[in-house]
Structure formats: C-alpha cells, structure tokens
Amino acid sequence: MALYDLNVGEVITVLGTFSFAVSGAFAAMQKRLDVFGVLIIAFATSVGGGTLRDILIGDTPVFWLKNANYSLLILITGILAMIFWKKIKMLKITLFLFDSLGLGFFTVVGLQKGLAFDLSPGICVALGTVTGCFGGIVRDVLLNNIPLIFRKEIYATACIIGGLVYLLLRYLDLDEAIVKFTAVAVVFLIRIVAVKYQLSLPRIY
Structure with a gap:
C-alpha cells in the first residue's frame, strides 16, 4: 500500500507541476514576454508554493532541488x-x-506533505x-x-474546502487514490x- 500511495502522490505532483507550468507560460505569453521570460514565469509558478511549503516545515533542500526531473x-x-x-484560440x-x-493538484500535495510530517489537520x-x-x-x-x-474571486477558499474534503474522506478510510482525486475535483x-x-466572498467596501 505504501508504494501504491507513493505512486499516486508522484502522479499528483507531476500533474500539478505540468498544470502550473502551462498556466505560468500562458500568463507570460499574454504579457508578450520573450522565451526566457516565459520559462522563468512557468518555473516560478510551478515551484513557488512547494518551495515556501518546504521552507516552512524545514524540509530542505526543497523538492525541486532534490529531483531535477521537475x-x-x-x-x-x-x-x-x-x-x-x-493553435489555442481561447488562451x-x-x-x-x-x-x-x-x-487542486498542489493543494493535495501540500496536505500530503503536512500529514507526512505529522502536523495537525488545520496546519495541513x-x-x-x-x-x-x-x-x-x-x-x-x-x-x-x-x-x-487578493481579488474578489473564490480562490484560497476553494483550497480550504478541498482540503477539508480530503481530510473527511481520508477519515472515512476510503481508497487513497479516490480521496486525492476527489479533493482535486472539488x-x-x-x-x-x-x-x-460570479460567486465571491462578502465585500467590505
């Protein structure tokens, strides 16, 4: 089971890295950056959250320094x-x-890392x-x-709800792969x- 869980976790991490790399590259191209700029933004988008996470919990060197494949x-x-x-009309x-x-993918990755370090559910x-x-x-x-x-869009709230769903399903002892991909889908x-x-949190202005 441990090996199976590891493989699922690696798949989630790879998919998250790929998704954010595409997101960062497309955002950079919208700003008409050059090739180097596009690659830098893709890299920063993909590793930014994981780097901060690993520094916060003291898991250094951070994940992308340990594995050059990322x-x-x-x-x-x-x-x-x-x-x-x-070829993509709707950029x-x-x-x-x-x-x-x-x-979604990286929310689950962060939760996994927190649980691996035996942190409390709220911190995870x-x-x-x-x-x-x-x-x-x-x-x-x-x-x-x-x-x-920082805008009115629901963003971090989606991560929090997905994280709570992940912990709930895990508590119910469901298959780990189902738990992870359900949280991503949420x-x-x-x-x-x-x-x-156009749903958003209440505005104070």
Whole structure:
C-alpha cells in the first residue's frame, strides 16, 4: 500500500507541476514576454508554493532541488506551450482551466506533505492552501498583476474546502487514490462554478 500511495502522490505532483507550468507560460505569453521570460514565469509558478511549503516545515533542500526531473518537466512544458499556443484560440480560458487544475493538484500535495510530517489537520489544510496558491501569487506579482487570491474571486477558499474534503474522506478510510482525486475535483469545480456564476466572498467596501 505504501508504494501504491507513493505512486499516486508522484502522479499528483507531476500533474500539478505540468498544470502550473502551462498556466505560468500562458500568463507570460499574454504579457508578450520573450522565451526566457516565459520559462522563468512557468518555473516560478510551478515551484513557488512547494518551495515556501518546504521552507516552512524545514524540509530542505526543497523538492525541486532534490529531483531535477521537475525542472526538466517545467522546461519541456514551457517550450511546448510556446510552440502550440497559436493553435489555442481561447488562451484566457485555457489559462484559467490549467490554473484551476494546478490549484487542486498542489493543494493535495501540500496536505500530503503536512500529514507526512505529522502536523495537525488545520496546519495541513493551511499547507495545502499555501502550496496551491503561492505559485500563482509569485506569477501575478512578477507579471505586475493583482494576485487572484487578493481579488474578489473564490480562490484560497476553494483550497480550504478541498482540503477539508480530503481530510473527511481520508477519515472515512476510503481508497487513497479516490480521496486525492476527489479533493482535486472539488477544488477545480468550485473554481469553475465560482467564476461561471460570479460567486465571491462578502465585500467590505
């Protein structure tokens, strides 16, 4: 079972890295950055949340320094995104979808890391939220945009709800793969529904 769980965790991490790399590359191309700029933004988006998470819990060197395959995956994904972006007519929608997928995948990755370090459930949810959101914050700051997490859109809230669903399903002793991918789906669907129906948290202004 341990080996099975490890494989599922690796798949989740790879999918999250790929999703955020595409998200970062497309966001950079919207700003008309050069090739180097696109790759840097793709890299920062993919590893930003995981880097902060690993530093917070003292798991150093951080994950992408331990395994160079993640950097290679980001490089290849960024290059492919630049090659095929002209074939994708709805660049903004594609960016949104991959950002939402990355948010879900990395929320679960952060939760897994917290549980592996025997942290409390609340801290694990916080780590999942940091892992999911911080890469997007770095991306938006580097591109001189207001980060999504600070706008009226439901963003971090989706991570928190997905994290709570993950812990609940895990408590019910369901299959680990089902638990992880259900949590990812919850985060993804909350983002889709929130944007489609313009749902947001209460505003103070």
